[in-house]
Amino acid sequence: MNSPQTSARTGTVYLIGSGPGELDLLTLRAARLLGEADAVVYDHLIADGVLELVRADSQRIYVGKETSNHTVPQEELNLLLVRLAREGKKVVRLKGGDPFIFGRGGEEIETLFEFGIPFEVVPGVTAAAGCAAYAGIPLTHRDHAQAVVFVTGHLRDGTVNLDWPALARLNQTVVFYMGVGGIDEICRQMINHGLPANHPAAVVQNGTTIRQRVLTADLASLPGKVKAAGVTSPALIIVGSVVSLQQKLQWFKPETTSSNQSNRQ
Ligand code: SAH
DSSP states (O other): OOOTTOOTTOOOEEEEEOBSSOGGGSOHHHHHHHHHOSEEEEOSSSOTTGGGGSOTTSEEEEOOEETTEESSOHHHHHHHHHHHHHTTOOEEEEESBOTTSSSOHHHHHHHHHHTTOOEEEEOOOOHHHHHHHHHTOOSOBTTTBSEEEEEEOOOBTTBOOOOHHHHSOTTEEEEEETOGGGHHHHHHHHHHTTOOTTOEEEEEESTTSTTOEEEEEETTTHHHHHHHHTOOSSEEEEESGGGGGHHHHOOOOOOOSGGGGSOOO
16 A cells, blocks of 8 residues: 555556466466456466466456557556456456566556555566576576576667677676567667677577477577568577577477467467
8 A cells, every 4th residue: 555645445456477478477466366356357378278377257458559559648558457446346456567677567557646546566477487497598607697687679860879899798697688670670789789709599489389489599590580580570589608508408399380480479
């Protein structure tokens, strides 16, 4: 509970991370709250089957975003949560992965705070953790990486405006969210800022699901390999020598059916 202005009839908003895609990576807490919710406001990157946990009589509102197609403007969405809570509803705002990692969760609850709406945040398994685990790429390892950086590779004006000298370091792992569209630029900049062209790098598409695909290569050859394979969103780029462990540590065998090649959007 976060504000003294809250009236007894105002509902609470639960900002919930639904994990990276595999349904049973959802937390028990998230599952319980989904079953209790009067209204669920959800994005497109949520696990298949997650809405089946929602009560049949509860209101479901899709506000999915795709990079070039913002279904509901953020401002409007923030106010929608306020309105639903003021109707006295128990509202679940469901997001992919973790709500505080590239999920705009902070912006949404800032608005709730301003309007005196009570809220709680339920963490989820973020895509980097889920993809790394299911691909067999430990994000840190005593022999390879003492640090891991999560960064957005989302293109603004055709360039990725990042602190390249800080990212292009040997003893760390860098995970790019939303980076597939900018993969040429990302790999080029990592090499230009000092990493060897043969530094290991991977892409994980639809991580943790039966449609997971993992491509491993190096900075020089990854973009070509990704294009040849037709990788689309959602996918993560992982750069670091930990990627070299993947061949040994991969354990997850997604089904080799035709659905393996499709993506989740
Ligand atoms: N809040 C989310 C991230 C939202 S940004 C989280 O914590 O995971 C959306 C980006 O996350 C996608 O563009 C992609 O880079 C990544 N992503 C989400 N789910 C993924 C998955 N199953 N496999 C690979 N990447 C994924």
